[in-house]
Amino acid sequence: xxxxxxxxxxxxxxxxxxxxxxxxxxxxxxxxxxxxxxxxxxxxxxxxxxxxxxxxxxxxxxxxxxxxxxxxxxxxxxxxxxxxxxxxxxxxxxxxxxxxxxxxxxxxxxxxxxxxxxxxxxxxxxxxxxxxxxxxxxxxxxxxxxxxxxxxxxxxxxxxxxxxxxxxxxxxxxxxxxxxxxxxxxxxxxxxxxxxxxxxxxxxxxxxxxxxxxxxxxxxxxxxxxxxxxxxxxxxxxxxxxxxxxxxxxxxxxxxxxxxxxxxxxxxxxxxxxxxxxxxxxxxxxxxxxxxxxxxxxxxxxxxxxxxxxxxxxxxxxxxxxxxxxxxxxxxxxxxxxxxxxxxxxxxxxxxxxxxxxxxxxxxxxxxxxxxxxxxxxxxxxxxxxxxxxxxxxxxxxxxxxxxxxxxxxxxxxxxxxxxxxxxxxxxxxxxxxxxxxxxxxxxxxxxxxxxxxxxxxxxxxxxxxxxxxxxxxxxxxxxxxxxxxxxxxxxxxxxxxxxxxxxxxxxxxxxxxxxxxxxxxxxxxxxxxxxxxxxxxxxxxxxxxxxxxxxxxxxxxxxxxxxxxxxxxxxxxxxxxxxxxxxxxxxxxxxxxxxxxxxxxxxxxxxxxxxxxxxxxxxxxxxxxxxxxxxxxxxxxxxxxxxxxxxxxxxxxxxxxxxxxxxxxxxxxxxxxxxxxxxxxxxxxxxxxxxxxx
Ligand SMILES: Nc1nc2c(c(=O)[nH]1)N[C@H]1C(S)=C(S)[C@@H](COP(=O)(O)OP(=O)(O)OC[C@H]3O[C@@H](n4cnc5c(=O)[nH]c(N)nc54)[C@H](O)[C@@H]3O)O[C@H]1N2
Ligand SMILES: Nc1nc2c(c(=O)[nH]1)N[C@H]1C(S)=C(S)[C@@H](COP(=O)(O)OP(=O)(O)OC[C@H]3O[C@@H](n4cnc5c(=O)[nH]c(N)nc54)[C@H](O)[C@@H]3O)O[C@H]1N2
Ligand code: SF4
Ligand SMILES: [Mo]
Numbered sequence: 001x002x003x004x005x006x007x008x009x010x011x012x013x014x015x016x017x018x019x020x021x022x023x024x025x026x027x028x029x030x031x032x033x034x035x036x037x038x039x040x041x042x043x044x045x046x047x048x049x050x051x052x053x054x055x056x057x058x059x060x061x062x063x064x065x066x067x068x069x070x071x072x073x074x075x076x077x078x079x080x081x082x083x084x085x086x087x088x089x090x091x092x093x094x095x096x097x098x099x100x101x102x103x104x105x106x107x108x109x110x111x112x113x114x115x116x117x118x119x120x121x122x123x124x125x126x127x128x129x130x131x132x133x134x135x136x137x138x139x140x141x142x143x144x145x146x147x148x149x150x151x152x153x154x155x156x157x158x159x160x161x162x163x164x165x166x167x168x169x170x171x172x173x174x175x176x177x178x179x180x181x182x183x184x185x186x187x188x189x190x191x192x193x194x195x196x197x198x199x200x201x202x203x204x205x206x207x208x209x210x211x212x213x214x215x216x217x218x219x220x221x222x223x224x225x226x227x228x229x230x231x232x233x234x235x236x237x238x239x240x241x242x243x244x245x246x247x248x249x250x251x252x253x254x255x256x257x258x259x260x261x262x263x264x265x266x267x268x269x270x271x272x273x274x275x276x277x278x279x280x281x282x283x284x285x286x287x288x289x290x291x292x293x294x295x296x297x298x299x300x301x302x303x304x305x306x307x308x309x310x311x312x313x314x315x316x317x318x319x320x321x322x323x324x325x326x327x328x329x330x331x332x333x334x335x336x337x338x339x340x341x342x343x344x345x346x347x348x349x350x351x352x353x354x355x356x357x358x359x360x361x362x363x364x365x366x367x368x369x370x371x372x373x374x375x376x377x378x379x380x381x382x383x384x385x386x387x388x389x390x391x392x393x394x395x396x397x398x399x400x401x402x403x404x405x406x407x408x409x410x411x412x413x414x415x416x417x418x419x420x421x422x423x424x425x426x427x428x429x430x431x432x433x434x435x436x437x438x439x440x441x442x443x444x445x446x447x448x449x450x451x452x453x454x455x456x457x458x459x460x461x462x463x464x465x466x467x468x469x470x471x472x473x474x475x476x477x478x479x480x481x482x483x484x485x486x487x488x489x490x491x492x493x494x495x496x497x498x499x500x501x502x503x504x505x506x507x508x509x510x511x512x513x514x515x516x517x518x519x520x521x522x523x524x525x526x527x528x529x530x531x532x533x534x535x536x537x538x539x540x541x542x543x544x545x546x547x548x549x550x551x552x553x554x555x556x557x558x559x560x561x562x563x564x565x566x567x568x569x570x571x572x573x574x575x576x577x578x579x580x581x582x583x584x585x586x587x588x589x590x591x592x593x594x595x596x597x598x599x600x601x602x603x604x605x606x607x608x609x610x611x612x613x614x615x616x617x618x619x620x621x622x623x624x625x626x627x628x629x630x631x632x633x634x635x636x637x638x639x640x641x642x643x644x645x646x647x648x649x650x651x652x653x654x655x656x657x658x659x660x661x662x663x664x665x666x667x668x669x670x671x672x673x674x675x676x677x678x679x680x681x682x683x684x685x686x687x688x689x690x691x692x693x694x695x
Contacts, residue, residue, distance in 0.1 A: 027054055027538065028476045030068035031130040031454045032593055034467050035197040035204035037064050038539075041072070041455065041479045048072030048455060048480060058541060059469055063205035065197070066591055066600040071455060073599040075480070079438045081450035082484035084492075092448065097487060101495045104447050107430050108496075111402045112145070118374075119402040121149035123392070125409020126594055127435075129153075130454065132462035133519040134434070134489025137504050138407050141493040144502040148387075149374065149401055153409055155388040157317065159675035160325040161200060162384060163368050167565035168333055170365025171555045172384060173358065173466075176336070176348035177201050178312040180209070180469055183217035184346045185308040189244055189332065190318020190681070194228035196588045199316035202467045207232065209469075217308070220301060222247065223318060224585060225609070225651065226644045237301065239291035241585045241649040242682030245324035246290050246577060248331035249282035251302055252338060259306040261340035268337075268552070271564035275334055278569045290577040292648070310341040312348045317586055321680035323670060324575065330568045337561050343551045350551040353466035354473040354542055355527040359550040365557040368565065373676070375400055380676040388676025389415060390667040396424040403430035407489065408451075412440040413595040413655050416665035416678045417632065434489050437597060440657050451489045456482040458516040460534070462523050472541040473527065475534045478516065488516060567674055580648075582614065584628065584664060584683045587651045595655040606659035607640030609651040610687065615641045618687055625690040628652070630683055632666040635659055636690065650687060654680075 024043045029036045030051075038057025042050040051071045055062035074080075083094040086103055095103075111119050122142045128135045142150060154162075162172035178186055178201070193203035194210065203209050210232045213219045218234040221227065222244060230236040239247055256276050265272055288295040305311050313332040319325055333342075341347030352359035370381030376394035380387065387395075393415070395401040404425075415421045425431055425444035433441050434449040442448070458477045465473040482488075490504075494511035497504035505514050506522065517535070524531025528542050552559055589604035608626060620626055622641040627634055628650065637652060637659040645651055654661045661680075670679030 026477070026479045028479060029057070029474050030064065030071065031459060031461075031476065032067050032071075032596070032598070033197050034200075034202040034464055035060060036202065036461055036464065036468065036474060037068055037204055038474075039064060039068055039071070043480060046480055046483070048075050058472065058539060060204040061208070063208070067593060067598045070598050070600045075453055075455050075483070077437070077599055079597075080436055080453075080483075081438065081448055082486060084450050084485065085445070085448035087446045092442070092445065094485075097485070097492070097495070100447055101492060101499070104430070104432065105496060105499050107446075108403055111429060115402055117145045117147040118149050119400065120145060120147050121151060121392070121395070121401045121403065122405040122407060123151045123153075123389070123409055123411065124407045125153040125414070127408025127596070128489070129408075129464065130459070130461075131408065131451075131457070131489055132460050132523060133457075133516060134451065135407065136462070136519070137490035137493040138405065138434070141497050141502065141504045142405075144497065144504065145500070149395070150386045151389050151392055152386055153389070153414065155386060155390070155676060156414060156678055156680070158200065158320040159383065159388065159677050160320050160329045163675055164326060164329040164333060164568070166366045167368030167568065168330070168562050169551065169555050170367075170557050171363055172366065172368075174350055174551060174555060175200055175466065176312070176342060177351050177469070178213070178314060179345055179347060179349055180213065182345050183213050183312065185217060185304055185311045186213050186219045187222065187311060187313040187332075188219060188229060188233070189222045189313060189315045189328070190320075190322070191314055191316025192223070192227040192229045192588065194232065195590050196316065198467070199314075199320070200467055201314055202469065204469070218304065220304065224646045224649045225587060227587070235300075237293055237297050238646045239293050240579065240646070241583050242322050242324060242580065243291040244319055244322070245327040245331055245572075245575065246282055246287045247293070247298065248328060248335055249279040249572070250284065250287040250298060251305065252331055252334050253279040253282050254302050255305065255335065255338050260338040264340040265338060268556070268560050269563040270560045271562055274564035274569055278564060278572050279331075286577055290579060292579070305335075305339060310339055310344070310347040311336060312341060318681055321586060321677070322682045323672070323679055325672065325677060326568055326674055327572050327575065330565070334563055337563055343548050345548060349547050351466045352471060352544060352547070352550060354471055354540070355460060355462050355465055355523055357528050358466070359544070359546070359554060361554070363555050365555075368567070370674070379673075380671070381674060383675070390671050390676045390678050393417065393420055393424045393667055396427055402428065403432070404428050405432040405434065406441060407434045410439055410441055410595040413657060413660055413662060416662055416667050418660045418662035419633075421662065434492075439595060439597065449489060449492050450484075450486045452482045452486045455479045456486065457488050458520060460520050460523050470541060471544055471547070472539065473529075473534060475538050477535070490519060571674065580682070580684060582685055582687065583649050584630070584661070584685045585649045585651045585681045586661075587653055589653050592655060595657070604653070606637055606653060606656040608637045608659075608687070609640050609642050609645045611645050611647040611649075612641055612643065613647045614650065614687070615639060618689060620687070620689045626687050627690050628664060628685050628687050630664040630666075630685045631669050633663040635661065635663040650685065
């Protein structure tokens with residue numbers, strides 16, 4: 001089976017002028033989100049004049065969103081960090097990089113001497129994932145100092161996905177992707193690619209992508225909100241928030257009775273009878289009532305699956321942040337396995353990666369087990385070499401964590417218990433913020449690494465290209481020289497390492513002699529191609545001989561899915577189908593990414609979406625000041641009354657410092673036992689109108 005994409009064989013893509021420098025225009029790609037849209041950056045000397053979509057990009061095809069087009073303004077924004085900063089007598093002062101590293105060296109040595117290396121933590125967050133060299137150097141430095149205190153934003157985003165993948169296939173990096181060439185029935189559950197451009201799997205040019213899927217097949221959306229994606233779907237079902245797991249239990253139950261591929265299952269699934277027992281209670285009446293969906297809608301969905309025979313499911317944060325995240329993820333996989341939809345045309349393929357060629361590896365299957373958490377929260381699981389973020393505040397408060405490096409992240413808006421997070425940041429002896437922009441973290445930083453932005457550094461999408469819709473990689477070269485005294489994020493880690501006799505960059509590379517290219521070469525040369533080719537071609541597409549089937553052949557233990565992992569069966573047995581009261585759910589907006597300020601001109605606001613029925617019960621009118629309370633805290637905001645959200649759920653985006661949804665979430669209440677994930681979707685809340693004077 002070959003995998004030729006409709007536009008991947010567009011003549012010229014691979015032969016085009018490598019760097020495509022047209023006058024002062026450079027072709028590169030945006031690295032704000034996983035869509036990695038091709039962009040053309042126009043410069044005039046040091047000035048970035050304009051950023052627009054690159055029509056020749058094989059997947060984004062000229063599409064960009066307002067964030068990408070604002071990269072030039074971001075590059076020149078006066079609130080950017082231009083030089084390293086050191087806190088002296090309460091003030092952050094610009095210093096030389098040497099002075100900053102010298103001070104940090106002394107402070108970290110003292111901490112390690114007194115408390116050991118585990119007292120030094122790193123939090124590798126969203127922007128670090130798009131800085132291949134920076135992330136690799138930071139993580140290598142941290143490994144070399146011997147610390148176990150590693151955290152990442154993955155643990156407050158989607159820890160269920162790698163865990164369920166490992167439990168069911170043996171490999172945490174198994175990520176199913178829709179067969180977009182030959183789609184049948186596609187289910188999008190708690191994901192809104194038209195705004196987010198995907199969750200794990202990227203959706204560049206999303207409106208066109210969804211339209212293609214609806215024209216070639218059908219797209220059904222499950223979302224308590226009439227999201228922008230739901231508006232384009234073949235069919236939209238709006239179950240009560242947090243009930244998806246029961247919908248999938250019902251579908252699996254019914255398909256096992258009629259519609260499953262039993263001959264395939266006999267050969268390729270372990271634990272089928274355990275699965276059948278586990279889903280047996282979830283009949284139409286029980287699930288229809290619990291999910292508050294008309295039984296006819298559920299039957300229609302079931303019939304659509306039977307009609308197509310196969311189904312491809314993609315989930316997003318509406319699922320991964322819910323209390324039943326693990327169960328929904330598991331049952332969507334179970335649905336796809338019982339219908340023989342995985343690793344076959346018309347269903348989903350598993351991306352073999354470009355920079356990391358997964359299909360050429362030898363796998364030793366894992367079981368999805370975990371190690372104990374850190375000393376202050378041993379009950380929390382350590383997975384894939386990381387502690388969950390839900391443990392970090394206790395680690396700081398108990399004095400176990402004394403120094404923290406925040407790499408391209410913003411705990412104050414991303415973590416639960418926003419006030420407690422602020423206090424914890426204050427309590428640290430050393431807080432290194434590696435960022436490009438002044439934000440809520442600045443006032444707590446003891447040391448600031450003023451990092452180069454994406455237009456100032458070269459890059460490869462290491463660990464990201466495997467989420468693109470085709471097997472390809474892209475090289476980004478620096479478009480402009482680093483402004484002022486900004487340095488690449490890898491530099492301070494290399495320099496610190498050198499002071500301690502640690503070889504962070506490998507070979508004989510040193511902080512002062514190495515370039516972005518030298519470091520990227522190590523990634524590119526281990527890929528399906530080599531660095532020089534990738535750099536020269538800029539966009540390299542790989543047409544694998546076998547896109548379907550490699551997971552069965554190389555990953556699955558003895559060619560079999562573990563279809564009913566015991567920890568998940570046990571979690572399912574504990575679930576209740578009693579309807580919940582009002583809950584909070586997340587949603588994302590087009591003009592900002594998490595807390596990242598991007599000067600798009602118009603900004604999104606933190607309005608609290610509320611259905612007219614819930615608003616009238618609480619006497620709330622559009623634009624009223626309201627107070628939202630959870631078991632852990634309260635936050636004020638403005639009501640935005642809309643029919644687009646179903647009754648029983650309100651929605652507030654995260655990433656805002658005033659209306660900070662982190663005030664409502666918790667590091668203990670609702671934290672998942674298997675992943676340590678914080679409950680961020682389906683969180684019980686109440687809402688009340690505030691008086692005109694705000695009380
Ligand atoms: N423009 C923009 N793009 C982004 C980001 C951003 O902030 N802005 N953030 C990036 C990041 S870090 C991530 S992780 C991804 C996330 O990408 P997505 O997961 O696609 O995130 P959302 O766009 O919030 O879509 C989640 C959807 O889940 C729905 N939902 C909420 N609760 C439930 C539920 O219980 N059941 C179901 N079925 N649906 C539910 C919400 O209404 C919403 O439409 O987006 C990335 N891209
Ligand atoms: N209640 C609630 N909480 C949530 C969520 C939710 O939906 N609801 N979403 C969760 C999710 S999915 C995520 S991923 C996390 C996000 O959590 P984080 O990753 O911690 O937060 P971001 O706001 O994405 O922070 C990105 C930072 O990177 C900086 N930055 C931008 N470009 C660069 C660069 O090139 N280099 C460097 N070094 N820095 C750069 C930005 O200025 C910003 O400070 O939040 C999580 N928290
Ligand atoms: S969708 Fe927007 S932010 Fe994401 S890569 Fe494309 S232009 Fe950049
Ligand atoms: Mo995320």
